[in-house]
């Protein structure tokens with residue numbers, strides 16, 4: 586489904602990614618781990634079109650997306666969350682989700698001039714879809730609260746709901762468990778597995794909480810200093826001497 590081929594990304598003298606190859610099969614939950622500064626978020630940024638690679642190619646469903654813009658990548662079916670929560674804090678929970686139907690909103694604002702009834706119908710459908718997603722994540726009762734008033738763990742969940750609103754095929758989750766307590770983390774693991782099945786998703790997951798990665802990922806890529814140093818099942822990666830060394834050397 587997603588192929589990252591020989592991708593290198595430089596920032597001035599810093600090599601953030603060095604000849605990286607990642608291959609993600611449809612329907613999988615794949616982990617992307619590595620010490621701080623290893624290049625994990627840069628992988629998400631080149632996939633989602635925030636940065637262009639210096640060399641290499643990225644294919645999504647056999648389609649070259651290497652130099653696509655963020656909105657084009659999103660329209661093709663790739664959605665993401667961010668390491669630092671990026672909600673519209675002064676908007677309600679449900680409006681944060683509905684704002685993600687951006688394609689429909691802009692298209693329909695134009696459309697609305699001519700066909701108001703169609704616009705209203707789609708607005709209603711979007712509203713229902715947003716409500717359904719919020720129910721799955723246990724946020725329905727709080728749909729009219731301001732996003733900024735949600736506890737941190739729920740803000741993280743709302744980020745995922747918002748990413749799902751665009752009906753992606755590939756979901757990129759950047760440290761979804763960060764700042765969550767153990768109970769919330771356990772709930773999150775179940776939710777990720779549940780949404781994968783329900784929405785027929787493929788998921789690429791960056792996570793520092795090893796229990797999340799080890800429990801829900803079929804395959805894990807390990808990055809260190811911008812290079813893939815290991816690929817394998819959770820057990821294989823856990824016992825890989827290069828991985829152990831990379832983590833022990835951290836800090």
Ligand code: ATP
Nearest residue numbers: 596599600601619620621622623624625626627628
């Ligand atoms: P963390 O786990 O700390 O979030 P990471 O594995 O996600 O780290 P990246 O954020 O991808 O790592 O960063 C990889 C390297 O590239 C780091 O050395 C970082 O400082 C550098 N880097 C990332 N983005 C930029 C940028 N926009 N300009 C300059 N350097 C950057």
